[in-house]
Structure formats: structure tokens, C-alpha cells
């Protein structure tokens with residue numbers, strides 16, 4: 365869902381996802397449980413994804429966390445690839461064409477576009493949330509804003 369042209373459900377579907385995620389995480393605060401659920405939720409609810417999940421900050425690198433999709437690279441130094449840049453800068457990275465992104469790490473050759481959000485709680489970088497799509501320019505600015513809101517809900521309802 366949540367893709368205007370492709371799925372028939374528009375950006376106005378996001379408020380329902382906000383409520384569904386709140387309900388999904390309401391009774392549990394464990395990080396691994398909630399991160400696993402959140403990955404699965406994104407993967408099943410958002411159209412045209414081939415990977416959705418976490419890389420967790422461990423010192424100066426990211427280590428693979430709960431995810432949905434094909435097996436992926438395990439460790440990514442801060443500053444490398446889209447995920448590493450999101451971690452190093454603490455800025456969301458919305459990449460319409462991964463092949464044009466210098467240093468992109470190709471875990472799955474099917475990936476054409478990506479959205480990576482830094483996850484920061486109480487000033488501490490927890491890791492990044494990585495969404496990959498086989499469709500070029502899958503993520504609009506509106507998608508980014510809505511998925512950032514979903515990530516905020518996850519952080520609020522999870523011990524990390």
C-alpha cells in the first residue's frame with residue numbers, strides 16, 4: 365500500500381498505518397521483538413519493497429539487525445554506503461537511483477532506490493532503518509516524512 369499509482373492506496377493511507385503500528389507495539393517494549401515486528405510490518409504494508417530492516421550502531425560501524433528480505437551484508441562502517449552515510453550524518457538519505465550514489469553497497473542487485481533513516485533516541489544513535497525498493501524513485505518526500513513518523517512511533521514505544 366502507500367503508493368499512489370502502484371497500489372491504489374494513497375498517501376492518505378499513512379494515518380491508518382500510524383494507528384496500526386501503535387496498536388501492534390502497545391503491549392511490548394523489548395527492542396528485538398519490536399524491531400522484528402516493525403520490519404515485518406513495513407515489509408507487508410508498503411508496496412514495492414525488497415528489503416526492510418535495521419542496522420544497529422556498534423562503535424563506529426553498523427551491524428545487521430532484524431529485517432525482512434534477502435540475506436544482507438552484516439557490517440557497514442559509518443560513512444560507507446547509504447546506511448553508513450545516514451549513520452555518520454544522522455540525516456535521512458532518500459536515494460532515487462542507487463547506481464548514482466557513490467559507494468552504494470549492493471547487497472541485492474534488484475535494489476534500485478532506497479530510503480535510510482537514522483534512529484536517534486535521547487541524542488544517542490541507535491542505528492538506521494533501511495528500506496530498499498526494486499523500483500527507481502520509489503520513495504517520495506511525503507513517503508519519507510510518513511516513514512519518519514512511523515520510526516518515531518517505534519522509538520517511543522520501544523526500550524533502546
Ligand code: SME
Pocket residue numbers: 415436437440444445446447448467468469470471472475478494496
Ligand atoms: N544498500 C545499503 C546496504 C544495506 S542493504 O541494502 C540491505 C547501503 O548502501 O547502505
